[in-house]
Amino acid sequence: MSSNMQTTATPPQNQSAAAIPNLAEQQRLFQCSTCKRSFGRADHLTRHVRAHTRQKPYVCPVCSKGFARIDLLKRHVTNHDSNSAKKRQRREITRDTRVVQACEACSQSHLRCEDDKPCARCRKKNIPCQVPDAPTNDEGELDAVHAAQDLLDLSNGADFSPPLPIPESGSHQPSTPRTRAFETNMSLDHRLPPALTGHIDHSAHQPGTGGGDRSMTTPNSMLPPSPPGDGLLGFFDSALPHFVNTPSIDLFLPDCFRNMPPFESYLSGQATPRGLMDLSFDLDIGLTDLDLGLLDQYNFQAPFAAETPSTDARETLEHLSETDSVPVRTEAFKQSIWRYLPQRNRDHGAAEQPNLAFTDSENDSRRSSMTQRRAIPEKLDRVGRDRLLALVLGTCSPANVKRIASAFPSIELLDGLIQYFLTSPTIDAQSWFHLPTFSPSNTSPELLACIVAAGAASTPDTPLRKLGFALHEASRNEQAKAFEEDNSAIRDLHHVRNLCLQLEVGMWSGISRKMEISESFLQPLITMLRRGSRFRQSTWKEIHPNRDDHGPELEKKWLEWSHQESYLRLVYRAFELDRQSSMALLKPPLISYAEMQLPLPNPNALWHANSAAAWKSAFLNTTPHVGKRPSAIDCFLDLEHLSHHDSACKTYLYMMWGLVWEYRQVSTLTAKSQLKANNSLIVSSRYQELVKQLEDFQVSSPSLSKSHEITMELMLLHLHAPLDDTQLFAGIEGQEEARYAYYGLREWTKTVSARQALWHAGQILRAAESLPKVLLCNFNAVAVYHAGLILWAYGFLNRTSSSDPTSGEAPQSVVVLNGDDSLSARRFITLDRGIPSIRNPGSQNTTRLSDVAGVMENLACLLRGLSNAAESSRPPLVGNLVQLLEGLRSATK
Template sequence: MLNDSSKLEQPSTDTLNKTPDGYFQCGFCKRHYNRADHLIRHVRSHTREKPYVCEICDKGFARPDLLKRHAAGHTHDRDRKRKRNSSVSKQSRVSQACKACASSKLKCDEDKPCRRCRERHIACDWQDLLPQVSPEPHQDDFLETPGRENLPSKQIISPTVVLSTMSSPLEFPSASALMTPGTTLQDPNPSEVEDMCSQPNSIDNGVSPNDHESGIFSIDGTFFPNFIPDSLIPSLARYSDSDLPGTVSDYAQYGALDNFHFDLTLTDGDFSLIDSYNSQAVFPSVPDNHMDYRYGMDSGVGIGAAAYHRSSLSAYQPAREDHAFDDHENLSVPEVINSPQNNLSFRDTAICERLSPSSRDLILSLILEVSREATLSRIMKSFPGTELLDSLVQQYFQHQNNTVESFIHTPTFRTNSEDPGALAVIAAAGAVRSSNPTIRKLGYALNEGVRMHLPTKYERDNTFIRDLRTSQTYALTIDIGIWSGNRRKTEIAESFSQPLITMLRRALRFRRSIYSNIIPLAEDAGHDLELKWRTWVDQESFKRLVYYIFLHDAQTAMALNVNPVISYADMELPLPASRHLWDAKSAKEWKSIFRSTVTAAERLPSLADLLRDMSQLTIFQDYIDTQFAASILVHGLSALVNEYHRLKFISTSGSKHWHALVTNSRQQELDQALQHFRMVCSELKSKCSPETVMIGEVVSMLLYMSLEELQLFAGKEDKMEARRVYDSALEWIASSDSRQAVCHAGQIIRAARSMPASSLVGFLAIGVYYASLAFWSYGVVSSANAARVIRGLEAQPPSNGTVVLLDGEKGVEVLKFVTLNSGLPALHGPEGPVYLHDPAAIMRLAQATFHAETLETRPALVQMLSQLMGDLGNCVHGGE
């Protein structure tokens, strides 16, 4: 009986050599089996399916024989309580014996201290014991079976055991091939990886000395590089030969041979399971050459957890001392900065009217209204002077005139006629872009005061809900908070964005009907022309404000990995008019430009129109702001990519209603749309800005990588979440998606290098970080998956393969790398190529994009991202 049973469980020699000679093949890993029931058990190790449920305690099992043994241990109470009786049957084994009983090889009790220790008046110590490798609780004791001695001496039948991490290096039996029946054993720690013991493993005993020097091997043969901390690899079993049972009789005490009583009856569901998994796998299959490493459950997972915990990308944990008045001490500016002589560098005026002392006093009055009484005296004594505030306002408008998404009309802005809240937030927007840390802190303090003032203003007079300047003030307040690099400010800004969007939507500012065609006639002059121009400016300002908020919302969604609040389908308002019309400094200049470019009352397209037909961008390029429109279009495409990932999320993991073919087809459509976008941009009369090009590459990169899973793998939340997504990371590396992603990441670095360092702020800085995360994940996972670590790569490049420079021109080598995985991916470095398989060097190179020599003068978000990238690179070499 035993010999027959062992034949049922032991894989054939051909199976161990991976020769596909069986009749039944697994749709996941392509293993072959001669019997259908063997395949069914194997498939359930992939799907984690446990169809056999105990009627008493509802515990699930993968096989009926395990359920029968489990049920035999239950006391047959008629009420069938879920809780087991503490008294264990004499025929069952206890879950853990104490040290005294174990050393005497006597039966212990389930209750501790046990009866034997109490009678002998000795200490009953059981907590320090290693987790017992035992069958399911309440199993029958192992019974001697005739014929057991006839087993071949070169084969050891062992249960698949999940052991806790030990400090000694793992040694493998030198002369025995370990064959593992699919026994389900008691998990020593339920919080660790579930059901790993049900996966079949095959172990290669040929471990070279070099492999032992560069890393360690898990019990399933997976290589773990030295830089991965031992604490992250609970699946490693570092036992030596002396720790492993040496004979079949040694395994008897573990109940390993109890599994040889099988119920081999196949149901209709079992046969349908074979058909479905032979025809199609739910998950993307991993190539055979990666399968030996696939089962290393913790290679590199979560090693950046500490780095994320220190960064502002981690979740905000409110403290009692956190409040809105924290920044008020920064409203007091040192005299050396407040001096008029130190603000001469801002004398280049973007607006004609300078800030007056009375306007400065109105700003101070607004701040004092929302300040605590204890700080009033200090704020009044050291509040910024007129010259400093004026220079900050001028600095903002200089910046806006050089950006694509200008939405506050500079020629009609009258400084001393504006609302003090608008002046304060514009000064804050100029201050946060300063290279002086003190002035940046002043900017955030001013912004906090305006944020606290706005609700009172709206409640005092509800007509401000439809006011243009108040809405612009609100938009700037949110923008400053989101990109502040401060967790509290970012969370507040994200939560406060919804009311502004709601107010604009309820005012029909997303609809075309509210925008009329305003065309200057030849006879228009004087007051009538001025009135028509200002009406056009107000209407155009609302259009630009709505699209500015749409861009901001799309960037926030990509930065925080959330759904955008505004749908691209809602954007039915016309695109912004020509930039030349927007920049006209007077009504006469506006009329002249309008009549020379616009020949008829053209119906300008909306974002929804561009998404239907991108060629309209070139058709209407003389009538619309092409730079702004191109940026709007690529942000609309980012919303489609976001939708794709949401659909992909529910169409995997064995979805019953959504087919993977739909998501694959959608990915191809989006890739073609992004390629079409680049082609349309190349046909424009004015070249697309580097910012738009870079954001286009970010969107293309995000199409081919799950930002959520890669950040979880790196350790953004905790190690358990990192382990959960490890399989997805392996599948990503094995597919062409990973190579597509790092190719676009290389183009992001290329675009960032072409921009001045002062431009790499806000979402553009986030884009550089995402590119570095793609490089880092590719390097860490592929190194662990390929069972090797490349050290000293800067001085000793790999000796074989063509170097593929991802941050250069896209050529044949890049195409071969993406499609055939041919070549060695690298970036241009100061002293030669820097290879992606050296994550630490790659992260240092990506850091250099931020110009680290002037990092202390950069905004807090840029400093935080640079520090995070450096920490992720350092944690790779942390174990060396």
């Protein structure tokens, strides 16, 4: 400070008391416009003005507490760093009034002081009341900079004003309220300390001073003089160390950015991200600044509806004949099982509830039409029917309760549907339901309702089928409630088996909504099994009877074994559903082949034993094998297990599908890669390995059923053909996607892989012809549809070049794709010699693939059956597939 302060450092006490007020009065150059109180420093005036306005612009980055002074904020943040976690959570006491600056005597004694000097304590003790000297370090200068800036902001009535350029000398610009406020703020420089006023360049305001070409901003104009040689950066370098503990404060940012919480608080989840992200939401609510002309075309058509043509509909498919009509093919998919369009304000579950009511005459006629066959001796009792009725009424809307309660199916009809479920070859319930221990009275109502639903949905009777789908909906809703009310149900056999059965019924229902729900909820089922360690080898115990086991001990062991075996077969049933749905819907499988470490199911002779004694006898009579039962992985790695275990062949095929799916994905990416030449060797070697594995399996398996044959041929079809692109070209996603898929398919039809895929498609048809007609549904029907897609795409894209040869060469022979393996078939695959054809169902006549309409008609006849049964008697899935094939036939006539 000045020399006057030094001379008055040691005067007599009576002189200092009178001299200090006069000196302070001379240096108080800054006066408050509200209460006329004056201060000696600009930052003191700023703090005083904030006492009137109650503004606290400095916010703690930890607890968001506001402060009027930056030094209080820094001290507060330091306390956060030093205090314990428990003390950090303590709420600090807020004082509304605080002295501007304490005198030296009060500050040394840590006592409260007063703004009026000399303070009462100094007057009472008759001691000098001296105010500490103004700081001369960089921190004090920085406080003065902020104080000067805050004075300008407070005088303008805002915390922050963006920098405004100074108009050039001689230029005439219109005066705005903000520029007038800026000019008013600049008139305050005569009240600032010399250290600040000397740094302001007044030549920018004065015409003719040579400063007209410079622009000036408010923050930079208030900076103190920099040390010699360092410039402006030297000043900030000396000031930055004071802000190490407050990372949210940036010298170059205004208060609205300095007060933001730190970035770390966003990661902790304790604060909602604000600040910079809020700037993107500062939009014109009236939408006056946006050009909405591009929305005009949407006012006349719905751009995302299935029936809306693309904006590029004017473009046509090059190289395609004029008879090709993609919109016609797309129309066939609109009503198909792959085109589910949810609708608002429509309760599909409530729409099925009226189908739950049956009159007495309908009960009698349906009961008499069903075949009287029993799988278990126990019948459904009245209590079981009442439990089903209570479950159904709990899910029905009030408008349907009275009707359903008065006309619910009879006990005899429900019991007949249960028996139909247990004996139907389509459902194959005996492979994973243990009939000797199955009891309707001991089954949960959710599972019992789903069993009745599955049996009714598989019948050829339309009203019974509707009843089954309605019960399926009620069981699905109640099962969700059971899982929510008791989370332990996700490990219970009855509840998990009910969920698996629900997904199976929905997946093959032929109703797009139910199929999409089943596809979505297959993942929770797999998660329940995976988190329950059901894929692990160690989860399953070896339970077997001893020769000395008799009576209750043997009965207890048999029941324990049947429960574990039921759960084991449930896991394999879920594995089968996952693989079949993946092949049918062209979606990734959910269960990895590498995690199938659980053992194979026990032999069927043990599974079908109807008592504990029969189970013991069958176990002792079986030929023991060395070691324990192999796992699914062991069966996959060693083909010797195929001839020793009943389910080994099916398990091997479904394990192979994971590898085939991976190959298809890699092959698709490699075809689009720029490094195709380098990657083709890897892909081709992988392809040869998969083909070799399937050939070895075909040779090693003792005997394949027709269903397993269809599965194997479908895998080989996927291995050689891009079925996803074929379905796109057929029109499932509209004209735009069909155009993109066309060019790749056109090149594919010229390759050996295409002719190999044709052969496997024909072999699928051959196996389907030999399959019992009752089994030509569900997954087998989808396999026939996929084979038809390949035959249709190849015949459609090559029909112009398949005419009979007119040259001097010998006529080409007809190659029957759904016939026996022959030399002509191998010559066609390898050398493209011969005319590919298929044999018509039930006759020896053939139809060339160039006759696309005839091929599609043969496939539709195969799915409909040779007897041409009524359309209503066909399962909905088969009916939808027939509709798709007929749509493709109509589009290619």
